[in-house]
Amino acid sequence: MRWFRIDPLTRRRWARFRKLRRGYWSAVILGSLILLSVFAELLANNRALLVHYQGRWFFPTYGDVLPGTTFGLDYAYETNYKALQKQFAADSATGTWVIMPPVPYSPYENDLAANEFPPLPPSFERQHYFGTDTSGRDVFARLLYGFRTAIAFSLVLLMFEYLIGVAVGSSMGFFGGLFDLSFQRIIEVWSNTPTLYIIMIVASITPPSFWKLVLIMAAFGWTSMTWYMRTAAYRESARDYVLAARAIGAGNTRIVFRHILPNTISTIVTFIPFSVAGGITALSALDYLGFGLPPPTPSWGELLKQGTDNLESLWIVTSVVVAMTLILTLVTFVGEAIREAFDPKVRLHYE
Amino acid sequence: MNNTMLYRMIAPFIKGGGSRSGRGILRDHEIPPRPPLSKGEIQRTLIQFFMLLLIACASMSYAQTPHLPANLQWQTNDSDPIFADPNAKRGGRFRSFMTSFPPTLRLVGPDSNSGFVSYLRQNNLGLVSAHPNTLNPIPELATHWAFDADGKTVYFKLDPDARWSDGVPVTADDYLFALEFMRSKYIVAPWYNNYYTEIITDVIKYDDYTIAVREATAKPSNELLFDVAINPVPRHFHKLDEHWVEDYNWRIEPNTGPYQVDSIRKGKYVEFKRKADWWGNDKKYFQYRFNPDYIRIKVIRDINIAYNYFSKGELDSFPLIMPRLWYKKAQGEPYEKGYIGKIKFYNDTPQPPQGMYLNEDDPLLADRNVRYALGYAMNFDKVLKTVLRGDYERLQKQNEGYGDYSNRDIHPRPYDLDQADKYLRAAGWNERGPDGIRVKNGQRLSLRISYTNEDHTARLAVLKEDAAKAGIELTLQLLDATTSYKQTMEKKYQIAWMAWAGGGIAPVYWEFYHSDNAHKPQTNNITNTDNKAMDKKIIAYREATTKADRVRLAHELEQMAYDEGAFIPGYKVPYTREAFWRWMKLPPAHATRTSDQIFDPMGSTGGLLWIDEEEKDAVQKARILGTPYPPINILDETWRQKP
Numbered sequence: 001m002r003w004f005r006i007d008p009l010t011r012r013r014w015a016r017f018r019k020l021r022r023g024y025w026s027a028v029i030l031g032s033l034i035l036l037s038v039f040a041e042l043l044a045n046n047r048a049l050l051v052h053y054q055g056r057w058f059f060p061t062y063g064d065v066l067p068g069t070t071f072g073l074d075y076a077y078e079t080n081y082k083a084l085q086k087q088f089a090a091d092s093a094t095g096t097w098v099i100m101p102p103v104p105y106s107p108y109e110n111d112l113a114a115n116e117f118p119p120l121p122p123s124f125e126r127q128h129y130f131g132t133d134t135s136g137r138d139v140f141a142r143l144l145y146g147f148r149t150a151i152a153f154s155l156v157l158l159m160f161e162y163l164i165g166v167a168v169g170s171s172m173g174f175f176g177g178l179f180d181l182s183f184q185r186i187i188e189v190w191s192n193t194p195t196l197y198i199i200m201i202v203a204s205i206t207p208p209s210f211w212k213l214v215l216i217m218a219a220f221g222w223t224s225m226t227w228y229m230r231t232a233a234y235r236e237s238a239r240d241y242v243l244a245a246r247a248i249g250a251g252n253t254r255i256v257f258r259h260i261l262p263n264t265i266s267t268i269v270t271f272i273p274f275s276v277a278g279g280i281t282a283l284s285a286l287d288y289l290g291f292g293l294p295p296p297t298p299s300w301g302e303l304l305k306q307g308t309d310n311l312e313s314l315w316i317v318t319s320v321v322v323a324m325t326l327i328l329t330l331v332t333f334v335g336e337a338i339r340e341a342f343d344p345k346v347r348l349h350y351e
Numbered sequence: 352m353n354n355t356m357l358y359r360m361i362a363p364f365i366k367g368g369g370s371r372s373g374r375g376i377l378r379d380h381e382i383p384p385r386p387p388l389s390k391g392e393i394q395r396t397l398i399q400f401f402m403l404l405l406i407a408c409a410s411m412s413y414a415q416t417p418h419l420p421a422n423l424q425w426q427t428n429d430s431d432p433i434f435a436d437p438n439a440k441r442g443g444r445f446r447s448f449m450t451s452f453p454p455t456l457r458l459v460g461p462d463s464n465s466g467f468v469s470y471l472r473q474n475n476l477g478l479v480s481a482h483p484n485t486l487n488p489i490p491e492l493a494t495h496w497a498f499d500a501d502g503k504t505v506y507f508k509l510d511p512d513a514r515w516s517d518g519v520p521v522t523a524d525d526y527l528f529a530l531e532f533m534r535s536k537y538i539v540a541p542w543y544n545n546y547y548t549e550i551i552t553d554v555i556k557y558d559d560y561t562i563a564v565r566e567a568t569a570k571p572s573n574e575l576l577f578d579v580a581i582n583p584v585p586r587h588f589h590k591l592d593e594h595w596v597e598d599y600n601w602r603i604e605p606n607t608g609p610y611q612v613d614s615i616r617k618g619k620y621v622e623f624k625r626k627a628d629w630w631g632n633d634k635k636y637f638q639y640r641f642n643p644d645y646i647r648i649k650v651i652r653d654i655n656i657a658y659n660y661f662s663k664g665e666l667d668s669f670p671l672i673m674p675r676l677w678y679k680k681a682q683g684e685p686y687e688k689g690y691i692g693k694i695k696f697y698n699d700t701p702q703p704p705q706g707m708y709l710n711e712d713d714p715l716l717a718d719r720n721v722r723y724a725l726g727y728a729m730n731f732d733k734v735l736k737t738v739l740r741g742d743y744e745r746l747q748k749q750n751e752g753y754g755d756y757s758n759r760d761i762h763p764r765p766y767d768l769d770q771a772d773k774y775l776r777a778a779g780w781n782e783r784g785p786d787g788i789r790v791k792n793g794q795r796l797s798l799r800i801s802y803t804n805e806d807h808t809a810r811l812a813v814l815k816e817d818a819a820k821a822g823i824e825l826t827l828q829l830l831d832a833t834t835s836y837k838q839t840m841e842k843k844y845q846i847a848w849m850a851w852a853g854g855g856i857a858p859v860y861w862e863f864y865h866s867d868n869a870h871k872p873q874t875n876n877i878t879n880t881d882n883k884a885m886d887k888k889i890i891a892y893r894e895a896t897t898k899a900d901r902v903r904l905a906h907e908l909e910q911m912a913y914d915e916g917a918f919i920p921g922y923k924v925p926y927t928r929e930a931f932w933r934w935m936k937l938p939p940a941h942a943t944r945t946s947d948q949i950f951d952p953m954g955s956t957g958g959l960l961w962i963d964e965e966e967k968d969a970v971q972k973a974r975i976l977g978t979p980y981p982p983i984n985i986l987d988e989t990w991r992q993k994p
Contacts, residue, residue, distance in 0.1 A: 063785075064785035064786070065783070065785060065786050065787035067783065067787065075768070075820070076772070076783065076822075077768075077787055077819065077820035077821070077822065078787045078819070078820075108812070108815075108816065109816065110737070110738075110812060110813050110816055112733065112737035112738070112813065113737070115736075115741075116737075117674075117678070117737065117738075117740045118737070118738065118809075134675070134738075134809050135738060135808070135809035135812045135813065136737065136738070136813075137812070203831075204830070204831045204833070204834050205834060207828050207829065207830065290805055290829070294826075294827065294828065294829060295805075295808045295811075295812070295827050295829055296808060296812045296815070296827060308655070309655055309675075310675070310679060312679050312680070312682075313679070
């Protein structure tokens with residue numbers, strides 16, 4: 001696999017990227033945030049991290065539901081670990097204990113009690129660090145899981161879009177002629193289809209899901225990538241090494257994927273961060289309008305909608321706006337740094 | 352923005368429908384769409400239509416003018432108290448809002464069920480209406496009425512003063528034409544076609560100001576009278592042909608009420624103007640009402656923006672039924688300084704049956720035990736106490752608020768996990784899967800609940816979480832109103848979260864529970880209830896003619912409906928509440944027993960408000976200077992029903 005062999009050029013780009021402090025540290029922070037969100041269940045969850053009961057160890061976070069009867073409680077539904085923690089703390093003699101995650105609420109859990117009405121303001125005592133939303137769900141948990149959904153969505157979307165966009169774009173550039181011309185026209189028409197309306201129409205007929213949204217958005221979003229890839233492939237295919245490859249008998253597929261594509265990789269890579277940012281905002285916009293993922297899926301758009309509808313509960317809108325600004329800024333910084341590190345003017349000398 | 356999206360957004364805010372417009376799905380105070388006809392009904396309609404034609408031809412040959420039966424007991428009502436305030440001042444402009452522009456100005460036909468159309472319907476008077484406090488009949492377009500011994504026919508003496516807005520007198524011919532019009536296929540309104548064929552079977556003219564209206568089945572006289580109190584249709588205005596629907600889309604139909612559409616700016620607003628020389632000005636129950644000269648209904652597409660308009664004084668009143676608005680939005684300086692007042696008014700009307708409708712044709716829900724278990728697994732109590740702030744009350748049964756007809760011994764199944772467990776075990780759902788949800792033969796006990804209002808997500812999220820404790824998974828399916836309506840009417844749903852519109856004097860059972868309407872699309876028996884014992888009782892109820900019998904049968908039917916378990920009662924809102932600017936004035940009683948809106952400029956319970964222009968100027972000045980008034984917080988419990 002030639003793609004993964006670190007050639008000197010890539011090494012030089014990487015070094016340059018590391019030198020761009022702002023972009024590099026943004027990437028580090030963003031990467032760790034994504035990593036954290038992958039293990040969101042360990043950070044914000046109503047399931048305990050660890051339970052020690054009658055000499056046995058339980059790790060309820062991942063895996064099957066443990067009914068209350070497991071811990072000598074009188075109900076068959078999932079154990080309420082917060083109550084269990086209090087109960088065990090009360091009879092401390094037996095050496096049973098529960099460790100809860102830092103935020104002991106799942107994103108779907110309604111923390112409600114009579115005579116107090118959500119949304120509740122942030123409270124350290126109750127471990128609602130960012131407060132609760134209008135259904136009494138923890139805003140931090142919703143943000144965290146919402147971030148995971150958003151980032152997963154944009155990465156999957158990006159993969160699909162680039163797969164189609166790159167393949168079609170480089171074929172257009174490489175083959176040229178009638179194929180190029182006809183595809184240009186097709187793409188012009190296709191890219192003028194209003195995606196948002198399509199999604200609205202689909203959402204009104206069937207409830208949208210993660211994959212349905214990815215497929216619709218990818219179906220209409222791949223076109224923008226084709227133009228860049230077309231240009232890049234067009235330029236590369238005129239170079240001597242392509243001619244050389246052809247001379248020793250390489251087929252079209254081999255030339256496109258083995259020779260041209262690796263040489264246009266910088267075009268692709270520089271676009272990735274901006275596509276990620278685009279994916280996050282697109283999903284949030286759809287959720288905000290109510291055409292995105294079905295409730296009660298945690299999502300930033302839905303939080304934003306709640307926040308703007310309840311401006312008097314300022315903690316909702318503040319949390320989500322700050323989080324969104326932070327992530328989008330980080331992504332943009334990374335994007336800029338990559339663009340600079342991959343800038344061909346720095347390393348190429350035309351004579 | 353597309354239409355369906357607007358539709359979803361307006362859902363909680365638009366007004367209730369006309370009283371005689373039949374039943375449709377009501378989505379949180381939304382206008383009722385009319386239930387379409389089934390094939391069987393269409394056939395029956397056609398047969399009946401030809402029979403009528405035959406009878407009409409036969410009778411025409413020997414009797415040109417029918418004669419009034421002798422010794423009719425003419426009745427009227429001028430003894431009930433008036434409910435308007437003699438101190439009311441005329442004039443001014445009342446400003447309200449709607450969240451979308453109406454798709455048509457027609458009263459019937461396609462798209463004629465938007466929230467706006469109720470303003471038009473309210474100015475389209477009927478023969479009689481109910482006194483909003485005593486519920487006795489009071490004159491509207493008829494001055495007197497008399498009942499025939501057959502229990503199906505009512506005679507009316509028309510008010511000779513009544514005029515269409517273009518000055519043409521309202522005569523018996525307009526009622527004859529109403530029948531022709533409502534039966535016409537050109538109006539593309541199957542519900543009306545059916546109602547004016549199956550329920551209203553005939554209109555007879557004796558002279559220009561005396562008519563009789565006949566219904567298909569005999570009924571107790573009070574129910575019969577309101578059923579047959581039809582609205583006239585201006586014969587001189589309509590030309591019925593295949594182009595009617597398009598031609599009359601934006602034409603302003605002459606009406607009989609106090610207001611008429613005066614100016615329209617498409618997409619912006621509709622303005623009504625008070626008729627200066629309205630024929631009803633001096634009639635007892637119309638006096639002192641309908642006071643503003645103009646009523647402007649502005650299009651504001653977002654409820655939060657509409658509230659901002661209101662708080663700036665651009666709208667005169669604002670509905671605050673939703674707890675979020677009442678507790679969070681309606682606070683602050685203008686309230687403390689008394690520029691804006693708040694009023695909460697308990698009313699006493701039939702409650703829309705809001706809750707969960709279970710589709711008995713669904714394989715999972717076909718088992719009565721599962722339906723019972725679901726009833727026991729819904730923690731409505733928690734929803735009411737938390738998300739709804741204890742503001743709403745639990746609905747007890749499907750038909751509530753019908754006075755004697757309502758069976759007070761029926762209460763909804765409470766949240767009880769032991770009972771839920773018992774019934775689920777009886778249905779064979781013994782085991783729980785790894786996620787705590789019950790499984791049987793590899794199938795999970797997962798049910799889809801469809802709803803249309805985003806604001807209800809919080810309520811359903813609570814129900815979902817507590818239902819999981821019983822081992823039942825609810826998946827929430829938020830649909831737009833049109834899609835949901837279609838899906839429900841085609842009976843392709845599992846659980847529908849909705850309410851019916853309607854009301855009237857007595858509950859109806861045939862359309863909701865009779866097996867004739869089960870297992871086929873486009874009927875109101877959306878739960879597909881198919882219970883032969885119930886069928887018999889329903890027919891007996893339909894045919895019973897004394898009130899005592901009907902009450903007894905209604906009680907038994909309500910019990911059977913409870914035993915069927917296909918409806919899980921949700922909540923009711925036995926009051927209405929609004930915010931209003933200080934210059935808006937109301938009678939001492941504020942509103943009426945049956946008012947579903949306090950600052951309602953029109954309609955049979957409305958028109959009580961007036962605008963105090965002097966105070967308006969004073970309040971505007973005080974706002975600039977910051978001078979405070981005493982705050983206004985009105986709680987009116989006159990009509991509150993003790994549980």
